[in-house]
Amino acid sequence: xxxxxxxxxxxxxxxxxxxxxxxxxxxxxxxxxxxxxxxxxxxxxxxxxxxxxxxxxxxxxxxxxxxxxxxxxxxxxxxxxxxxxxxxxxxxxxxxxxxxxxxxxxxxxxxxxxxxxxxxxxxxxxxxxxxxxxxxxxxxxxxxxxxxxxxxxxxxxxxxxxxxxxxxxxxxxxxxxxxxxxxxxxxxxxxxxxxxxxxxxxxxxxxxxxxxxxxxxxxxxxxxxxxxxxxxxxxxxx
Amino acid sequence: xxxxxxxxxxxxxxxxxxxxxxxxxxxxxxxxxxxxxxxxxxxxxxxxxxxxxxxxxxxxxxxxxxxxxxxxxxxxxxxxxxxxxxxxxxxxxxxxxxxxxxxxxxxxxxxxxxxxxxxxxxxxxxxxxxxxxxxxxxxxxxxxxxxxxxxxxxxxxxxxxxxxxxxxxxxxxxxxxxxxxxxxxxxxxxxxxxxxxxxxxxxxxxxxxxxxxxxxxxxxxxxxxxxxxxxxxxxxxxxxxxxxxxxxxxxxxxxxxxxxxxxxxxxxxxxxxxxxxxxxxxxxxxxxxxxxxxxxxxxxxx
Numbered sequence: 001x002x003x004x005x006x007x008x009x010x011x012x013x014x015x016x017x018x019x020x021x022x023x024x025x026x027x028x029x030x031x032x033x034x035x036x037x038x039x040x041x042x043x044x045x046x047x048x049x050x051x052x053x054x055x056x057x058x059x060x061x062x063x064x065x066x067x068x069x070x071x072x073x074x075x076x077x078x079x080x081x082x083x084x085x086x087x088x089x090x091x092x093x094x095x096x097x098x099x100x101x102x103x104x105x106x107x108x109x110x111x112x113x114x115x116x117x118x119x120x121x122x123x124x125x126x127x128x129x130x131x132x133x134x135x136x137x138x139x140x141x142x143x144x145x146x147x148x149x150x151x152x153x154x155x156x157x158x159x160x161x162x163x164x165x166x167x168x169x170x171x172x173x174x175x176x177x178x179x180x181x182x183x184x185x186x187x188x189x190x191x192x193x194x195x196x197x198x199x200x201x202x203x204x205x206x207x208x209x210x211x212x213x214x215x216x217x218x219x220x221x222x223x224x225x226x227x228x229x230x231x232x233x234x235x236x237x238x
Numbered sequence: 239x240x241x242x243x244x245x246x247x248x249x250x251x252x253x254x255x256x257x258x259x260x261x262x263x264x265x266x267x268x269x270x271x272x273x274x275x276x277x278x279x280x281x282x283x284x285x286x287x288x289x290x291x292x293x294x295x296x297x298x299x300x301x302x303x304x305x306x307x308x309x310x311x312x313x314x315x316x317x318x319x320x321x322x323x324x325x326x327x328x329x330x331x332x333x334x335x336x337x338x339x340x341x342x343x344x345x346x347x348x349x350x351x352x353x354x355x356x357x358x359x360x361x362x363x364x365x366x367x368x369x370x371x372x373x374x375x376x377x378x379x380x381x382x383x384x385x386x387x388x389x390x391x392x393x394x395x396x397x398x399x400x401x402x403x404x405x406x407x408x409x410x411x412x413x414x415x416x417x418x419x420x421x422x423x424x425x426x427x428x429x430x431x432x433x434x435x436x437x438x439x440x441x442x443x444x445x446x447x448x449x450x451x452x453x454x455x456x457x458x459x460x461x462x463x464x465x466x467x468x469x470x471x472x473x474x475x476x477x478x479x480x481x482x483x484x485x486x487x488x489x490x491x492x493x494x495x496x497x498x499x500x501x502x503x504x505x506x507x508x509x510x511x512x513x514x515x516x517x518x519x520x521x522x523x524x525x526x527x528x529x530x531x532x533x534x535x536x537x538x539x540x
Contacts, residue, residue, distance in 0.1 A: 115453040
């Protein structure tokens with residue numbers, strides 16, 4: 001209950017504390033990972049496929065749970081939230097998923113509106129904000145299409161629009177450029193930087209060297225489930 | 239609160255419409271289930287009526303010795319009427335018995351002449367007794383034979399009728415019991431089929447439900463549209479089922495009445511239309527909603 005109240009306020013700082021994840025019987029995805037992301041920071045988590053980046057991000061919205069260790073957002077112990085409290089956490093964190101996770105039976109407009117509707121935002125605000133965010137990601141003409149009628153890049157942008165529309169204080173993006181060509185990828189990165197400048201903590205998981213090198217922001221490098229490098233203005237080095 | 243309600247209702251309706259092929263299949267199965275259940279209901283009403291009809295044709299008569307006064311016989315009648323299982327007692331006096339005997343045999347000269355020769359009325363007064371259930375006759379007989387009335391009674395025609403009465407009782411019992419067992423089996427199968435159809439329908443929602451959870455929807459915000467969907471399926475099915483049942487009964491009712499007189503299904507349907515509608519809506523909506531809820535429960539884990 002206290003956690004739920006705390007989730008109503010502003011949040012921003014993320015702390016991973018000795019996080020380990022072991023998939024039975026003995027596949028180690030993360031091994032004692034600890035680091036902190038400050039409020040309004042832009043942090044890239046890089047590493048090869050299977051290094052544990054996605055798992056780490058998924059834990060932040062409790063799509064997965066760590067085998068051991070704790071995750072804090074400000075004073076809230078994320079790893080200790082009850083099922084009933086999870087929606088309140090998830091409404092605070094915008095998430096862009098590697099596999100998009102769009103609702104298949106809802107149009108582009110409805111997909112984005114849905115994440116505002118679950119919070120109980122008024123219809124007028126939704127009707128004003130959704131076209132605006134769709135214009136921002138360049139999908140103004142696709143509002144009434146269904147996900148299966150979109151290309152991979154377009155789905156990715158719908159995912160972005162959905163994650164941003166309710167102005168989350170934390171944004172996690174899992175391989176958002178994975179399906180995009182270089183130009184589109186750089187657009188996405190510019191968008192992420194813009195969001196970060198407006199006061200959102202951003203965690204980006206990627207294995208795209210060009211993207212990381214262009215960012216000039218903090219880079220946490222994972223290898224075999226361990227943090228092997230943590231540099232303030234880093235590059236992609238393995 | 240109102241805005242949430244409005245949203246989940248809209249979501250449910252939109253979902254049902256966009257999945258209309260699946261919705262049609264679900265509604266078809268629900269319609270069948272409702273028809274089966276209502277059909278069995280009618281069947282049980284029918285067997286009840288037939289059984290009552292048959293039992294109404296059976297009675298036993300207790301004949302009193304000639305010297306017994308009418309007053310004493312009426313006392314016995316009073317006693318019998320007071321018993322719960324007795325549905326009717328008719329007193330037939332000696333005079334009346336003779337009268338109807340004459341009436342029956344008015345074309346038989348021998349009997350006519352014989353009766354004229356007799357100075358006294360040879361017939362005994364009797365009580366015609368009907369009970370609710372054929373199996374209760376034995377109890378009445380032993381009550382009459384063993385009680386203080388045993389001296390008054392000459393004979394009871396139960397013994398001659400006993401085998402017929404028992405056989406009839408057995409048949410109506412087995413028809414009823416068989417009907418109930420059959421009903422339960424059919425209803426069970428129908429519910430199982432419906433439940434499975436809806437479960438398959440909801441399987442397509444597995445991915446959706448996971449995503450909804452991840453973008454911060456609460457359990458009830460996810461569940462409610464499915465409940466709405468279930469209500470819509472149930473209500474539409476109930477209406478369709480009535481649209482099939484009503485004309486069907488309208489067609490078969492006259493021919494049924496011709497060989498089972500006293501049974502008017504159409505009349506019964508019209509008199510109980512409202513109850514029937516309530517039953518159909520309840521079955522449809524309950525099945526739709528409960529199956530939906532059970533089906534999506536396991537997808538809500540995320």
